[in-house]
Amino acid sequence: MSTSTDNNASITQESGPSAAVQDIQKKIVVRTADGEVFNLKEEVAMEIDIIKTFFQEDSISYETVMPLPNVEGWEMVKVIEYCTKHVELKHKVDGYKERKAFQALFVQNLSTKSLLALTNTANYLEVKYLLDFLCQAVSEQIKNKDVDYVRELFGVENDFNDEEYEQVKAEAPWAHENLNNDLH
């Protein structure tokens, strides 16, 4: 099931301190569901709890390639991007603005579907701060929309029958009045 495609599929960390320091840092190798292999800097890898547990607590040698069958290659790229930035900002005294700018860009081109997939992945990989951020980003998409729009956006089926729906609607009838349907 795992096809090793090391040739042009491995992605190494480019950003960070000087090359000399980079070389000294150990790398951890993971393989995603689609066979892509990623070399992570140790400090970034340790931000991902599931990886941390696998290598540190179970004392497995760093030479082992850890399989991540529930994670797609593109998701891993995004997770690495976020964790790398997080590690970078840890050392900065006043990184608030930078973090906000980064976060805005991070979600800019992600569809709701991708956002949800990434949320699922962040949960699976156990990266709490990424999960927090993504959940908040998803919740932003629900704001000020009507029920049908939300259902379509999230691919949620209406499992209320007519009677049940009228009942829940009646719990807060005011909310369904005068909605401005901004479907953007």
Add this chain to the structure above:
Amino acid sequence: MTIAKQIMESLPDAIVQYILSYMNNARDVALCNCVSKRWKDSIPYIRSLFFPRNSFDNLTGSDTPDDIVLKMISLIERLENLVVYSPFSGAGLASWLTLIGPSLRYLELRMDNLAEQEVCNERPSKLDCLTAAKSLESLKLWGVLMTRSPKWDVFQKLKNLEIVGARLEDPALSTVLQACPNLTKLLLLGCEGVVAVSIELPHLEQCKLDFYGLGNCSFSMNCPKIEVLEVQGCSWIRVQKTKHLRNLSIANNAGRVYMVDFEKLVALESLSIRGVQWCWGAISSMLQWASEVKHLYMKVEFTGDFETLQPFPEVDFVDFFNNHPKLQNFDIHGAMFAALCQKNSLKNVDSGFLIPCLESVVITVRSPLNAEQKMSTLESLLKYGKNLKSMVIKVLQMKSNHSSADDFFDEICRFTCMNRKIVRIE
């Protein structure tokens, strides 16, 4: 099945709940309640509810706003944060707090009492009702009529209290402060009616006070942990236990500051003094105590111990900077800058004189009087401020129609050009 649906279905309930817990606008929550059964089941885990001001502007049903808020609150298992900007009654508030009093940690309300005189007699009074929120950690009230002491038990957990826009009476304010002994942060902004206030809160770290009126309030503080203090509208200020005070700002737009007493200010890093008139004794005391200061902002128009507005006495340039050796950022306005530009300041400067830490200076110039001395002072700042990185000269409307104003402005421009890397005009 669409992919979105697949993904949504595979999200654990806990994650759906977590996503929904970031919702707080009451209308959005009410709509999410109707999306699907699974979403409805997640609603009780929401932590916050927010009702914007216009929530109930176009109500058609039979429910009152109070009822609606109560129904929404009932959907939530353990509400922690409630913000209501829409109108409500005391009875409504009482009914909500009966439900959520024990779990509520953060409460923000637009009381909106100020315009209505008869609200005083409302039973139960909104203020009195608040005491039911026993676990509050943070309370913010907008527009409060607090002329009568509220019947409050002690808010043991209350760390943050903010009151914005209030009409107060001293005894009422005093009662309020006594009911919040564990405050670490206190904000009283746009408050009218205060004559004298004394704050003795053992854990208070940040305090910002803004009093409207004649600018003649008396303020005394005995808070051993105070770190940041801002006071506007007081003429008499006494603060004891200033060991940890880092940031201090004293302003008075309406009245005269005539007495300040701070003991020492050993930890002070940042000082701002502003106002129309300060007694000279008060200013010189502040400057003396603030000898360790790194950031200094001075904008006082006049001095004088009585009604008459007086210009400032001379301030020796060399002494000033020797007495504030750690000064990094300096912002000085008009009349006070003029006081610093006196004839004899720079006559016999010690060869070792330096302004070592100064990095940035902002000077606001208002009048072309004593232009020569002012230019000389500007040049000295550059000369002795070896580490100066930026000097901004703000030229406000010159008070004279003479050509002297133009000449002075030309001088400043020339000075700016010659020192383009550091100096700029705004």
